[in-house]
Every structure is written in C-alpha cells, then in structure tokens.
Amino acid sequence: MNKTITIGSFSRIEGDLEIKVELENGKITKAYTSGTMFRGFERILKGRDPMDSLVFTCRVCGLCGLSHSAASSSALKEAYKAEMPPNAYYVKNILLAIENIANHLTQIYMFFMVDFLNKKYKDISDYDIIAKRYTPFTGESQKKVIYARKKLLEIMGIIGGKWPNSLVMQPGGVTKTLSLSEIVSCYGILSEIREFLENTLLGCPMESWLENRSFSDIEKWMDDEKNAKSDLGMFINFGTKTGLSEIGAGSEKLLSCGAYEEPDGTFWLKSGLYDGSWLPFEQIKIEEHIAYSWYEGYDGGIHPSKGITIPNTRKENAYSWSKSPRYNNEVIEMGPLARMLVGNNPLASDIFKKNGSSVFTRQLMRIHETIMLAGKIKDWLDNIDTESPFYIKHNKLKDCSGIGLIEAARGMLGHWISVVDNRIFNYQIITPTTWNFSPRDSAGNPGILEKSLTNLEIEDPENPIEMYHVIRSFDPCMACTVHSVRGTKNDASFHLTI
C-alpha cells in the first residue's frame, strides 16, 4: 500500500515548513523537505552599507537573532580588521549562552514535550502526569518555564538593552559598558535560574547531573525518585517507553565550528568534525549545491564566499528553495549533539557509541548542554574587568571581505560578506537549519532530516506523530532558512509518484 503524506502549517517551530513523505506498507521510503516562505535577506543587503547587516540580519529570526548579530559582527570584524577587548569576548559569550539556553528551554518544554500529549500515548502509564505538566498555556511545568525563561532574559536586558533585535554586538566589541552592580544583578538572576533547573528540570544539583558520564550512570541517576520525577526524568522515562532512541538516526558525521570564543582565540566547546574520531574543521570545505533547489547558475557545489543566487522556478526535479550545504561533499549533522561529540563529552560519546544518533540522543544532549551553559556563564561574568573597555574603535575599509562562523542553538551559523567600494557586494548566510533540512545534493544524497525520516515506521498515517518527534528533535528554525523562496503555485506543488 503506497501513500503520500504532506504536513504543513506546523505549530511549535519557527517559520514555515512543509514535509512530504512517501509511505510503503507503513514505512517511509522517501522524504522531501521544503520551506514555504520567501524573505530574501541576501538580496535586500546587496548594495547597502556593510554596517546595515547588523540591523538586518538579527531580524532574520526572532528566536536566534543575537546569533545572527554575533555572526554578522564577527564577519565585519574580520573584514574591517577590527579588534575586540577581552571583556567583549566574555560579554558576547554570555549573551549567546543566554539566547541558546532560552532557545533550548523553549524547544524542550514548549515545542517537544507537548507531542507526548498525542492521542497515541493515552494508555501509557504517567500520561496523566504528562498532561498535567505540559499542556500548552496551563501545564504546571509550562507555567514554570515561561517564568524562568523571562527571568533569564533579564540578563539580556541588563546587557543587551532589549531582545529580540539588540544591536549590542559590534565588530569592535559590545556597546554596553557593564558596571559592578549590573554584574551583581546578573549573578542574582543566574541563581534563580539554577533553582528552576535544579528543582524542575533535574530534581538534583546541576553538578550531580553533570557527573553522569555514561548511560549506565543515567540509569543509576534515575533510581533516585526525585530525579525520576523531574522533567528530565519524565523525558527519559516517557522517551524510552515511546521508543525515541530507535528513531531519527541522522548522520554518522557531525560538525561544530567551535563555540564560545575566548580572548586567546580558543573555544570553550572546540571545533571539529566527528566521525567516530576527531578531525579539524576547515571552513573552505563548505560548499552549497543547488541540484534539487530552484536555482540555476552552476553545477556541483561552490563555496559560499562565491555564492550565486539566481532563482529558476521552472527547474526540473527541483523541490526546495533551500540550497544544500555540504562539507567535503558529505552530509553533515549539527546542533547540540554535534557540539558535545566534537568536544569529546563523555556522556555524549557513550550514548552515541551505544545507540548512534536518535531523537532521544539529540534531545538529551540539548538538555545536557543547557545545564553546562547555565553553569559556565558565571565564569565569564567572573572574568569581566569593569576597569577595562568593552569596545575598540575600528576603521571601515573600502574593499574587504570577512567570514563570521558561530554556533547558534541549532548548530553552525555562517555569514560571508564581501565589500566593494564601501557597499555590500555579496552577503551569504548558511543557517544550521539549512544544513539539517537541506534537499538532495548534486550526488543525490538526501539532507539529514530526509535521511532521518527514511525507514521510519508510521503507525497511523492520519496521526504521524513519529514524524513530528524526528522533525522537532532538530529544532527546525525555518525563518532562518533565508534562501527560501516559493515560486508560482504550479511550480511549487511538487508531485512525485513511484
């Protein structure tokens, strides 16, 4: 029995997404991903003052706009040969960490856990607890997280002025000069967040959770009733019962460009490619393919610094307005799991070696990273020296180019800028969701989500909840898939019958 399912109008993701899959005897044989909204930032930026990119790119995405600010200010820093004082590195790291924790908490509670309320799981024990805690708007944990999240963002307010759309990050550092009393306020807010994480998410001190180095450690951790009853405990418990570790395998190759740069140029979470062992990351190996995207102008892959974006709505076989980024011609996964594996985190390595990547592994590492980050912010606050500057003035160069690569919540975010005669000549953005949700490349290899959905068994095609788990485990941010265009109706509706 063959059947095609198309899901669109997703709730609980950022932006617009359409997924089409073909089913054979209840199993997905092929999957196709596409975005359904065109905004075209790269075309808007062409010809503008290079500094305008700071104003425009943070508005690509309401959830991770500050990550775009970080990438954009970093690309301009390289282009203008600007320098930053040590304080600016710490402050940028704090702000990025706050945004990433806010994103993770939103994904964990408001986007992911809600799917456990699906009617398929009604008869599983503890469903009543799930309903009580995670029902949108009224669930007990939902109420707690919306409070904790806004409390956390007060640090963003103190440092970044407002959010979304703060302009605090600049090529020469940050515009905010922090006072001692503002830093003290930040410590205070952090300790409230710690209380939320320990009382609600974990059921134990953050340090105790971070001592877990293997899956068997987690099994022991779950023996403590307080832990098992926490939200993380509920995830582990319900996630196991619903088989989340058996679905959603991604790539065997995962990548991080390095996260949270310190003044000495090292990263707190190191960069690299993980394929069972560690290899160095080289940005020159990034290429974008357009074989199945509605663009023309080249064959194979080209480096984003030379990116070409010429739409062709009538291109045969194309089915997406997203390009296909590849690394060394390979399909790469990114996100918290990638950062943890590349950084040789013992818990991540153990679970990955035993189970490979899965919805469960991906989600667990998102929670794990949240806890690590919440602990690390204090160190960066400690390092700030209020007697030293936060910003160094720089010149604007007439002709130059720069690259800004950072790790946003969902993975590597890259901005490539080239400036000719004081105007933006070319601006290319590759977001993590473009990597994870890309269409097939020139060699016909599906993107990560497409691969993860293939062979997935769907119990009830009318209620394909299994697909939702896989899709959400990547935390898609389609607003970020800035290449997305949708052409004429006839061109965009994509039919494939086999």
Add this chain to the structure above:
Amino acid sequence: MHNLLWLKSAGCGGDSISLLNLDQPDLYTAFKMLDIKVVWFPSLSFESDKDVHEILNKIINGEEKLDFLMVEGAVCDEDENKTNYVTFCGHPMKHWIIELAKRASFTIAVGTCASFGGIMTTGSDNIKWMGLQYLMKKHGGILGVDYSSSSGFPVINIAGCPAHPDWIIETLNFITKGKLTVDNLDKYQRPDLFYSKLAHHACPRNEYYEFKASAEEYGQQGCLFENLGCKATQCESDCNERLWLGRTGSCTRGGFPCISCTSPVFPDGFLPFFETQKIEDIPTTLPLDVPKAWYVGISGMAKLACPKRLAVNAVSFKKIDVENEKEE
C-alpha cells in the same frame, strides 16, 4: 471569554517571542486574567496541519467567534493563481487575513511588519509586501482604507520591531475593559498610550543630551545623538520609561542607538543607522518637537555651559570623578 487567534505572516517570529517575555504578570497568567482563550497560536499551540485548517474554517463559517485577530509579519498582495510568497494552510496568507478580518471584533497588527510593511519593504524585488492597513505612511494595505472590524475599529497597529509585550497585552486589557476608543489611536492607528512619547524620554543619558556632551564611540557614557546616529528623539515610543525584559533595559541603555523601529518608515527612513548625518555640524535628525533655529541656539549655549564632569565623562567608558567647578 475572549477568543484570540494569532497568525504569522512573513516575518521573523520576533513578536511572538517578545510576547513570551511578558512581565507583570507572565503571559499565561495574563491570558487567564483577561479571560482570553487562545484558539491557535503558532509558537505554542498543540494543533498542526489539518486541525488548524479546521479551526480557521470554523471561524470563517461563523461556528466560532473571533474577538482578537492578531497578525505578525508583512503580507504579500499576491494573486493566488500566480504566486505564493507566503502561504498558510494551502492559500496565500492574504486570503486568510481578508476572510478572518471580516469575522474579527478587533484586528490587531503586531509589530512594524504587520503594521506598515517594515523591513520587508526594503527589497528591490518587485514583490508587493505591505502591512494590514498601511504600506509605510500610505493608508490602505491589504485590507484597504475602508476596513473596519465588527467593533467599528480600523486595524490597531502595535508597531515596534519587535512590539513590546506590554503594548500588546495592555491593548487587549483596555479593549476588554471597554476603555479603548477609536480616538485613542494616533494618525497611524497606534494606541496613543504607548506612542505619544519619545524613546528619548527618561533616557539615562539625558543630562549629556542637554549639554550636548556626546559620546564619540561606543561604550562611552555620553549622548548617542550627535555622533552615533541615535534616533530616540524621533522615535514615538515609551521604551526608556517602560523598559524591556523585566524592566531592565532599552536600546540606549544597552549603549547602542535607537533606530526608531516603531515608525511607519522604519527602517529605511532612518539611514544611516550608526552615524549622525549633519549639515554644518547640525544633525539633520532634530527632535520632532524642537524648531531648528531654537535647537541651534540652545545647543551652542549648552556646549558652552557644559560642566566639566559631563564633558570628561561623555567620552570615557568609565566614570571619572571631577571636582565641581564653582562659579568664579
């Protein structure tokens, strides 16, 4: 019970995210307090796909009432048979907004994109992005000049990039209490409660502003108006009085210039963003309510009268203690 439906058109989702930051009370408590039932909210609701379609159809068929239609993001004026730049449940967003707006008691544009087109109007592409009832300063938009919702209100514009969560919830609060009248909307249909002040009011750098003691680069304590492109004296909002994120910050408190994001001509009406354009040392972006001749006279005097304490600190990132100069 008031039904609320939120739609995301072409935008970044930043207004939804901003709404989640609501403080005093938090968002869920606010919905309860105002007796609001959320029929569907893209970032939060359980339902996807077919279930959403059904919800929309029920409202359009009159089976379910709609008190508040909230839209974020710009809308594309497109012909369904030709293009689909922003689609939702199988149709262009334009279709849903027009149909649902006929049923809504109040139609509310949240954010500058939905209000005036915002950032989407800056592209050179020949795509007709606009707000619900305006394209920048031009009245009309996707719903047309004559549109009013069943309560007799035109589209209520809660401008801002993003909109402050208080502006959104307080507007709903005033409506449910029957305290908002059409007369409370300004010439761009923004509630005058929030947009009749300037972002400049209550800026902690105002003493520097008064004496024209200006910062020359970021991180310094002086006023950002004269050199660094700050548009707070032109921006109609109460940002620096109300403050953001649990009343902790604002753009100028974060040390960067206001770029007047509540304006119908945001963003390109305020270029360049980070420099102040001047003609013979006089900024071209003078405060909205100060005549130019007066400004020139006063600022010249103010510079001469500037206490040393301010002159020194304006260009310093950290506080420098200067002994008070006494009159000789």
